[in-house]
Amino acid sequence: RRRGYAEAVFCEGKSPAQLRAIATALRERHADGAPAGARTLFTRADEERAAAILDVLPDARHEPEARLLAWPPEPPEPTGGLVVVACAGTSDLPVAREAELTARYLGRRTELVVDVGIAGLHRILARVDTLRRAAAIVVVAGMDGALPGVVAGLVSAPVVAVPTSVGYGASFQGMAALLTMLNSCAPGVGVVNIDNGYGGGHLAAQIAAPRPE
Amino acid sequence: RRRGYAEAVFCEGKSPAQLRAIATALRERHADGAPAGARTLFTRADEERAAAILDVLPDARHEPEARLLAWPPEPPEPTGGLVVVACAGTSDLPVAREAELTARYLGRRTELVVDVGIAGLHRILARVDTLRRAAAIVVVAGMDGALPGVVAGLVSAPVVAVPTSVGYGASFQGMAALLTMLNSCAPGVGVVNIDNGYGGGHLAAQIAAPRPE
Amino acid sequence: RRRGYAEAVFCEGKSPAQLRAIATALRERHADGAPAGARTLFTRADEERAAAILDVLPDARHEPEARLLAWPPEPPEPTGGLVVVACAGTSDLPVAREAELTARYLGRRTELVVDVGIAGLHRILARVDTLRRAAAIVVVAGMDGALPGVVAGLVSAPVVAVPTSVGYGASFQGMAALLTMLNSCAPGVGVVNIDNGYGGGHLAAQIAAPRPE
Amino acid sequence: RRRGYAEAVFCEGKSPAQLRAIATALRERHADGAPAGARTLFTRADEERAAAILDVLPDARHEPEARLLAWPPEPPEPTGGLVVVACAGTSDLPVAREAELTARYLGRRTELVVDVGIAGLHRILARVDTLRRAAAIVVVAGMDGALPGVVAGLVSAPVVAVPTSVGYGASFQGMAALLTMLNSCAPGVGVVNIDNGYGGGHLAAQIAAPRPE
Amino acid sequence: RRRGYAEAVFCEGKSPAQLRAIATALRERHADGAPAGARTLFTRADEERAAAILDVLPDARHEPEARLLAWPPEPPEPTGGLVVVACAGTSDLPVAREAELTARYLGRRTELVVDVGIAGLHRILARVDTLRRAAAIVVVAGMDGALPGVVAGLVSAPVVAVPTSVGYGASFQGMAALLTMLNSCAPGVGVVNIDNGYGGGHLAAQIAAPRPE
Amino acid sequence: RRRGYAEAVFCEGKSPAQLRAIATALRERHADGAPAGARTLFTRADEERAAAILDVLPDARHEPEARLLAWPPEPPEPTGGLVVVACAGTSDLPVAREAELTARYLGRRTELVVDVGIAGLHRILARVDTLRRAAAIVVVAGMDGALPGVVAGLVSAPVVAVPTSVGYGASFQGMAALLTMLNSCAPGVGVVNIDNGYGGGHLAAQIAAPRPE
Amino acid sequence: RRRGYAEAVFCEGKSPAQLRAIATALRERHADGAPAGARTLFTRADEERAAAILDVLPDARHEPEARLLAWPPEPPEPTGGLVVVACAGTSDLPVAREAELTARYLGRRTELVVDVGIAGLHRILARVDTLRRAAAIVVVAGMDGALPGVVAGLVSAPVVAVPTSVGYGASFQGMAALLTMLNSCAPGVGVVNIDNGYGGGHLAAQIAAPRPE
Amino acid sequence: RRRGYAEAVFCEGKSPAQLRAIATALRERHADGAPAGARTLFTRADEERAAAILDVLPDARHEPEARLLAWPPEPPEPTGGLVVVACAGTSDLPVAREAELTARYLGRRTELVVDVGIAGLHRILARVDTLRRAAAIVVVAGMDGALPGVVAGLVSAPVVAVPTSVGYGASFQGMAALLTMLNSCAPGVGVVNIDNGYGGGHLAAQIAAPRPE
Ligand SMILES: Nc1ncnc2c1ncn2[C@@H]1O[C@H](COP(=O)(O)O)[C@@H](O)[C@H]1O
Ligand SMILES: Nc1ncnc2c1ncn2[C@@H]1O[C@H](COP(=O)(O)O)[C@@H](O)[C@H]1O
Ligand SMILES: Nc1ncnc2c1ncn2[C@@H]1O[C@H](COP(=O)(O)O)[C@@H](O)[C@H]1O
Ligand SMILES: Nc1ncnc2c1ncn2[C@@H]1O[C@H](COP(=O)(O)O)[C@@H](O)[C@H]1O
Ligand SMILES: [Mg+2]
Ligand SMILES: [Mg+2]
Ligand SMILES: [Mg+2]
Ligand SMILES: [Mg+2]
Ligand SMILES: [Mg+2]
Ligand SMILES: [Mg+2]
Ligand SMILES: [Mg+2]
Ligand SMILES: [Mg+2]
Known part of the structure; x- marks a missing residue:
């Protein structure tokens, strides 16, 4: 994870199958409980790609207008300006x-x-x-x-x-x-x-x- | 003269000699008195080109900031908006x-x-x-x-x-x-x-x- | 409305649903009668988008060749040149x-x-x-x-x-x-x-x- | 000479010295008399380059407005359309x-x-x-x-x-x-x-x- | 017809219906017999557009690889080089x-x-x-x-x-x-x-x- | 002055005379003592333009490598990161x-x-x-x-x-x-x-x- | 074959039918046994084009991720660096x-x-x-x-x-x-x-x- | 020196003074005798810049047509192809x-x-x-x-x-x-x-x- 920030997966140009694999790897890495601070964003996900991700991570937050998914779904407590x-x-x-x-x-x-x-x-x-x-x-x-x-x-x-x-x-x-x-x-x-x-x-x-x- | 408007001479890329010739032709065409409505604008004239024109048409109006000369020097009586x-x-x-x-x-x-x-x-x-x-x-x-x-x-x-x-x-x-x-x-x-x-x-x-x- | 002129809605890149919502808002704003001078143009509307607008504003004028709709349909009495x-x-x-x-x-x-x-x-x-x-x-x-x-x-x-x-x-x-x-x-x-x-x-x-x- | 046509020397980007050398070679190649049909054009020659060429080929035709020199100076008898x-x-x-x-x-x-x-x-x-x-x-x-x-x-x-x-x-x-x-x-x-x-x-x-x- | 040459209709960006209308007008103009020298080329015609034209002018020559149709089908007797x-x-x-x-x-x-x-x-x-x-x-x-x-x-x-x-x-x-x-x-x-x-x-x-x- | 920051004068494309005038206006505005917080930067000043400014504001700091002058010459006490x-x-x-x-x-x-x-x-x-x-x-x-x-x-x-x-x-x-x-x-x-x-x-x-x- | 290297067929912009013809010609040229050193690569072949080639050359090696096919399928014994x-x-x-x-x-x-x-x-x-x-x-x-x-x-x-x-x-x-x-x-x-x-x-x-x- | 190869100094955009300083540093680094294998190339050096370098390194090889200087002047014994x-x-x-x-x-x-x-x-x-x-x-x-x-x-x-x-x-x-x-x-x-x-x-x-x- 880049210097403490959420990791991002750019979905455009990745197939639904590839995204399902990435999501599965993610879920398995954190199988033992909610990852503290290890948030992942899926960006530029159209409907088909979002569905593939939600298939594997059904509790991910999906924001269709922004074509974005976040998992785990809750954003961190805000700090800074x-x-x-x-x-x-x-x-x-x-x-x-x-x-x-x-x-x-x-x-x-x-x-x-x-x-x-x-x-x-x-x-x-x-x-x-x-x-x-x-x-x-x-x-x-x-x-x-x-x-x-x-x-x-x-x-x-x-x-x-x-x-x-x-x-x-x-x-x-x-x-x-x-x-x-x-x-x-x-x-x-x-x-x-x-x-x-x-x-x-x-x-x-x-x-x-x-x-x- | 284009449909009643002033004629324009674009001075960039013309030599001082060419401009002197154009100015002379203009002066000769109107040798018999002030041309009514036949105004000419010299545009994009740097100092050297302006001097060449003023040589021939000493009464031309020279606006150095706008790199423009007008002859005859007086603008028409304004009309319209x-x-x-x-x-x-x-x-x-x-x-x-x-x-x-x-x-x-x-x-x-x-x-x-x-x-x-x-x-x-x-x-x-x-x-x-x-x-x-x-x-x-x-x-x-x-x-x-x-x-x-x-x-x-x-x-x-x-x-x-x-x-x-x-x-x-x-x-x-x-x-x-x-x-x-x-x-x-x-x-x-x-x-x-x-x-x-x-x-x-x-x-x-x-x-x-x-x-x- | 911009300084007395017709308002325009650029339809390209808006979904039929979004256009239906815009058309509905428009109709409701003028529910009490023909708006005097408050004309709206829908521009760049393909067949699908035009249909969505006509659904809500069936009396709109549709000009398919120009991909344009106008509501209310009548243009104003012409003035000027x-x-x-x-x-x-x-x-x-x-x-x-x-x-x-x-x-x-x-x-x-x-x-x-x-x-x-x-x-x-x-x-x-x-x-x-x-x-x-x-x-x-x-x-x-x-x-x-x-x-x-x-x-x-x-x-x-x-x-x-x-x-x-x-x-x-x-x-x-x-x-x-x-x-x-x-x-x-x-x-x-x-x-x-x-x-x-x-x-x-x-x-x-x-x-x-x-x-x- | 390309298929019977005049040869051309593009002078822009060649130094006066280089052009003098080219002109000298040309003159020497044809030292024994007027070359029949072997015309050379020097193109894009500014004043300085033209002078260098004329130095060596004083009988060349120089057309300053076209920035062109031709040697020998006479064009061929015209044919075709x-x-x-x-x-x-x-x-x-x-x-x-x-x-x-x-x-x-x-x-x-x-x-x-x-x-x-x-x-x-x-x-x-x-x-x-x-x-x-x-x-x-x-x-x-x-x-x-x-x-x-x-x-x-x-x-x-x-x-x-x-x-x-x-x-x-x-x-x-x-x-x-x-x-x-x-x-x-x-x-x-x-x-x-x-x-x-x-x-x-x-x-x-x-x-x-x-x-x- | 441009100065004695065949007329051309550029089919790209025209609808099959528009092409059918053009072909019909053409046929009607020459209803009274084979037009002498009045050849028309239809260029950039894909399969759908070619079919529309052949519908109206069934004797047109169709060259699918070149996406071209010619009517009347016979080229003129060759002249020149x-x-x-x-x-x-x-x-x-x-x-x-x-x-x-x-x-x-x-x-x-x-x-x-x-x-x-x-x-x-x-x-x-x-x-x-x-x-x-x-x-x-x-x-x-x-x-x-x-x-x-x-x-x-x-x-x-x-x-x-x-x-x-x-x-x-x-x-x-x-x-x-x-x-x-x-x-x-x-x-x-x-x-x-x-x-x-x-x-x-x-x-x-x-x-x-x-x-x- | 833009929201508390130093003002900048972009010198490229301004004549030495114009810069001398700007510098004079500046000096006169602050004739009664050192302006508190009202610093001016002259950017992109070549040697000739820098000399014109130093003529009027001899105590300005000149950094030739950066083509920059500052007046008054002292930067503020640093704050922030x-x-x-x-x-x-x-x-x-x-x-x-x-x-x-x-x-x-x-x-x-x-x-x-x-x-x-x-x-x-x-x-x-x-x-x-x-x-x-x-x-x-x-x-x-x-x-x-x-x-x-x-x-x-x-x-x-x-x-x-x-x-x-x-x-x-x-x-x-x-x-x-x-x-x-x-x-x-x-x-x-x-x-x-x-x-x-x-x-x-x-x-x-x-x-x-x-x-x- | 270019100087001893494999020949390549660029498949993009060729129809499946054209590729089938190329593959057939290739197979026929080498009907009498495995061509020694005469390898052909088909590049930029999408699924449809790959299928057409495999139809004719069923033993070709197909690498879908690289959109490449090779026939005969075995690469040469490696030499060099x-x-x-x-x-x-x-x-x-x-x-x-x-x-x-x-x-x-x-x-x-x-x-x-x-x-x-x-x-x-x-x-x-x-x-x-x-x-x-x-x-x-x-x-x-x-x-x-x-x-x-x-x-x-x-x-x-x-x-x-x-x-x-x-x-x-x-x-x-x-x-x-x-x-x-x-x-x-x-x-x-x-x-x-x-x-x-x-x-x-x-x-x-x-x-x-x-x-x- | 990059992986055993000669070092290069790109002279365009460097002042003669800067180049003189670079050449001096070079000469001093190798004051104790001919550097074995440590060759330096000065590239894109016009006449003025070449003179500045030769001032400091008079034994450098200067190739004016290529706008290049080399020091020490002798190239290495050739190897490879x-x-x-x-x-x-x-x-x-x-x-x-x-x-x-x-x-x-x-x-x-x-x-x-x-x-x-x-x-x-x-x-x-x-x-x-x-x-x-x-x-x-x-x-x-x-x-x-x-x-x-x-x-x-x-x-x-x-x-x-x-x-x-x-x-x-x-x-x-x-x-x-x-x-x-x-x-x-x-x-x-x-x-x-x-x-x-x-x-x-x-x-x-x-x-x-x-x-x-
Ligand atoms: N929407 C986006 N636009 C631009 N860059 C992005 C975007 N989403 C992710 N990235 C960057 O792309 C990287 C992930 O790329 P990838 O490994 O192909 O998923 C991330 O580390 C981000 O730096
Ligand atoms: N004014 C010109 N513009 C473009 N090409 C030229 C011109 N003059 C000469 N050439 C071409 O440049 C060739 C000579 O180039 P060079 O050997 O550099 O003198 C001639 O054979 C011409 O084809
Ligand atoms: N070196 C520079 N590069 C880009 N913008 C500059 C620079 N120096 C000054 N400026 C901007 O240009 C404005 C001044 O422009 P002017 O009024 O033409 O001197 C300043 O308010 C700055 O925002
Ligand atoms: N993927 C590729 N990208 C660029 N050039 C290619 C590629 N594949 C083949 N070529 C070149 O295209 C030539 C074949 O083109 P074609 O005759 O149209 O199949 C070969 O000789 C190669 O030099
Ligand atoms: Mg007009
Ligand atoms: Mg306005
Ligand atoms: Mg030719
Ligand atoms: Mg013509
Ligand atoms: Mg036009
Ligand atoms: Mg701001
Ligand atoms: Mg080669
Ligand atoms: Mg390397």
Whole structure:
């Protein structure tokens, strides 16, 4: 397990049979009781893959919108600072939820802020208080990818920007949003891969982790 | 002359000698008096090229920041609606001024709004009244190129977005800003070529032109 | 509703269930009678998604070719100037019709000009009169994307260029047409995203809107 | 010498010293009199490189605008069909002239048609007679690169399209023009490399060559 | 009909119903007897689309490998020079055959040379005689796209290069082959769009056409 | 001043005269004594621009390798966690030092780790203790850009990855390194723009900032 | 057969019928007994294509994970040096196994090293002995593609790097891994096409071949 | 020193002062006599940088065409197999010579084959004997980059392909040649970075190294 954090299994490109085998190995490794702190996340699991995992680990928590499963199902008691995850609309929600749940299972308190696109600034201005309470903010955005830069201009906390492949044409599968975020006028924005909600939530959880001393 | 509008000479890639010849031909064509309505704009003229033109047409108006010369020097009496040109900072100013002067020489009233980047929303919100008085708005932006989308969300008038090559690294000489603008979440944004202040001002002047009837 | 214009729901990437929920919310908001001026457009709706919407809003107008639904079905009484939409052939027609209907539902008179490719100039020259009556022209083109530049050279009105993904090979899903349009030799061309008929029609409707005073 | 045609020396990236050596070798190979049919073209020679060549071959023909030198200076007696070279403006002229002179030195009659951009269709329509007399047409264009497709729609002869790096921003050093030409709606267009006037003129000369029988 | 040549209908992206309508219109236009010289080619027709066309025009010639149909079925009596079409292997054959049949239906004699890849030079050297008899050569190649340059070095006739999307990974759907061809070391190569067998055959037929006088 | 942090002036693309004006305005704003907490950084200042600034603010601290000036010259008393900046070699040092000094002037303790490329793993393994003491690590790398992923696999702290334009050929001015970092196998990596040492140091300083409570 | 090595048939893009014909021709060519040294590999064969081949050549060896078939089934007696194939995880295994089997059928001893990603350096350090016994090493990696550079820094033998399309978003179907490998800081890395396990194994087998003398 | 091979100092992007310091450190490390086997190569050294190095190490061997210096000047006694370096013309010679000298200083016998472009196959066929004597072949090529694939089809030895930035327009600074080489139809080609003569020579020297046993 990487430095004390939950282990992740990336399900895309693995067959249901392969996932069943991974889940079985996991269950057997922990046959003698609830593993203390040894949580596993299954990410990017579609319905078929989720079913294969639940077959073997029926008590796993399944979050279909985020395409994520966690086993054992309970997240750890939260420590450290608050992680806020923000996005503009329903299309970006699966990635935003993946980020939020990852941060939650890595041990942070989380809050989700939706429907805050830059085409209607009043909505994001109305949520500034929530954003300012965060120790780390994940901002998920497709199309023009402009939201993280606007958020970073409103707060002092680090912003983790997650571009999504939402869009069409000249969005080039998230490339446009990615470039926007890398060119953000406001400093304080770190970018992860397109659609990488897991990575965004993981980085935010690390940023908001309780300080060692 | 294109359908009643000023003629433009693109000076980049022309030698001072070639420009001197063009200016001479122009002067000779109008040797018998002030041409009524036959205005010529010289765009993208650096100091050396400007000097060559002024040599032949000493009464031309020279705007060094916009790298533009106009002859005859007086813009026409303004008609139609107001054209507002907005940009974030000093780096984008040459392109913004080129857009403004082009619109002015095509016969529109113009206003310039500077220092309204998206990293500080209060500044742009403070200028909403000006923006709402416009019949057409030119928004010039480099780096993340997010400003036109924010402006389009605040007004009903058409927004002409001009990406600039201001930036470095993953701005890819204006490509990042261009893609952001094409993917704008708010409708009502038409995009022109990178650094094309002339084209942006021209289109805005057409949009704000007096209606034929 | 954005500044007095119709609201739009982008159906691609939303499930039929999600669209049914959106349609239901809409119907309930306006349960007490015909909403005055509160029109909603459903764009990019394939057959399955259209059926889900019609299930809830059986009186919605469905235009399958344009993949568009409007509710309430009647467009507003037209005001402002004429919007002409032009394209070369049947492949570009879905996007062209989406642009035309959007402009119509935003309150403009519209006219459609088809079969005017640049490989046969006589056809476009035969339609110059129609083009010159427009307050705004939407030109839709794939492959070489050269049509908007040719049209802009023939008229004084602003041209909104919509590149389409029609083509193959080095058309790169509309990228070639997009670049052509951004590099148009004739000024007066504003470009929107690839296949963005909705955005093109919206911008044209704004350009041709009745002047405030 | 490649199959009976003139040999070419590409001067860009060769030092004046290297070119002087090449010219000397050439002069010595033909010390005993005028070489019958063994013509050499020096292409892409700037002033400094041209001077080095003229130093050794003072009777070479130097065409500075086309950055080309030919030795021996006289082109062959023309045979085969007419090659017409067309372009929109002065910026494309160096490449157009390189194409024309190459075709001329490979043994074709040539004609140059300038100032025929697509933003003013009447000019190109006025030259259709000339275009229709050609056995092969070279069309040189930068920026939107739309001219070859328009020409190909007007004639039956093959069109050789030469994209140029003229333009800025989203012209991407000729990439936009190149893609336009590859996606030409009219068939009958073959494309060569960006700024490759030599290659365009060579191909046209081959197309218009006298038939073997 | 474009300047005396066969008309082409591009079937990709048209529905079977649309094609049936086009075929019906065609049949009706020529109800009164065999059209003299008015040939139509249907290109890129998969099995379903071909069936729709044959439904209406049962006597059309169908070449499934080339995905092409011709009506009326007989090609014209050949005139002009020979068109040779060459490619390396079976993967490129559909495009090569599309080129050959197009040239054939535009009135040229044609010959097909297959299995001449650059990884085995002896095979292409064994076919030099055939290549040298051609008035125009179409070379079709995917992957490294090196074949047209090798052929152009062996002959005096113009070479029309058709890149194909055959390959994977860094072939980028034909982009790699396209760039190779544009950068061909040997002059005399004109390039058309990726997979554009129709365009390649059309251009070759124009090059090899009987000279007007 | 952005939320309590130092203000930055990006000097690239500003003339010495413009910088002299900015420096003068700054000096005048604080004429009455040392500004408490109001530090300004001048970034990307070459020798000529640095001289212009030092002309007006002779007591500014100038760090030529990092192309940075700070005024007033003393950094604040450090608070929060340690920021470690790591890079492979001397070519990346200017960007690494820009990151380190930015973090230092934003109030963090900093340490620099150089000569730790991935081609010699023992060197980086020898520095793991230092890396593990950090609250935030900035990893600067050009060419293959693989170092941040290796570091992230060794520590629990967040890693800010700064790609540089160091390299040639297929490094595409830092694009290759940027992509590597975005695709890092180890989670916990946030990426900023190419050569953006300022942004990397700023984000790390925010991550390592003292917690509000 | 290419210079004494096994012949390969690339099955992707060939129909089962075409493969059946190729297999039949092969069987007939060798009807009179086991071909000495004339081995054929069928690469990139999915289940349907493999079945077609096994239909005709029932004794062929089928390796489904590597999507490879060999006939006759026995590899040659190994000669030359050892080829080691290394990769990080299960996603890259099909390509790694294709490389290993190709090298094996070309006559080399092979060893497979899996689960050695750069995010956990201890695993690769634990396998250094195996890597140092190799005469040639194939390293297969997707996503960040950093593994070959790390391996090359640990050994003296040549490293053949095979990028894979494993990843998502900014991995751009293997492009990111490819660029990383081309920019490897450690010398001694030769790169082949994305997902080209066959080519990687072939090159490694040539490198490790017995020396002629 | 990397596993027994010469150390290399990449001079591009290092100042003459930095190089003088590196050379001084080197000289001091070996003050007590000729270092046995500890050779250093300075690569990509222009005239100014070479002078700085020669200032400190006057007995270094300087090869200006290859932009390379070696110290101590004598290459080791050659062992292992022959390395042949091939290229088409004078433009690629600097990179080819850099490859050859690198292989020579790493301890191999080398031979240079120039003027073997694919546009004249007879020249390369005339050199097949030389090519077949090699244990490893480096093929250097710009523009279409087709030469390595042709060579690989003629020999059994591994081919190291070095793309160069020689070319213009759609050669995209060596990108076109790079892609051609990655898509080579003949197996047995490993590719290194654009213009990376050092890397190509290094890899070839490793391939041709004496076998450990
Ligand atoms: N959704 C995700 N996106 C990106 N990386 C992931 C994701 N889920 C897991 N990973 C990473 O992939 C690794 C597991 O890959 P695998 O061994 O193929 O299941 C984990 O250690 C994570 O670092
Ligand atoms: N202007 C040009 N553009 C493209 N290719 C050229 C040009 N001039 C010469 N060439 C080609 O380059 C070859 C000569 O190259 P070189 O041996 O380097 O002088 C000639 O045989 C031509 O095929
Ligand atoms: N070296 C740098 N790299 C990236 N962004 C910078 C850099 N220096 C300053 N900035 C940003 O650019 C802004 C100042 O830009 P300007 O007003 O043009 O001087 C600052 O607020 C920073 O956010
Ligand atoms: N998996 C593979 N990847 C890349 N190239 C391959 C592969 N398999 C076969 N080849 C090459 O493709 C050639 C056969 O292609 P084909 O004639 O289309 O079957 C062989 O000679 C190999 O050089
Ligand atoms: Mg902030
Ligand atoms: Mg608006
Ligand atoms: Mg068109
Ligand atoms: Mg116009
Ligand atoms: Mg034509
Ligand atoms: Mg030829
Ligand atoms: Mg090594
Ligand atoms: Mg070989």
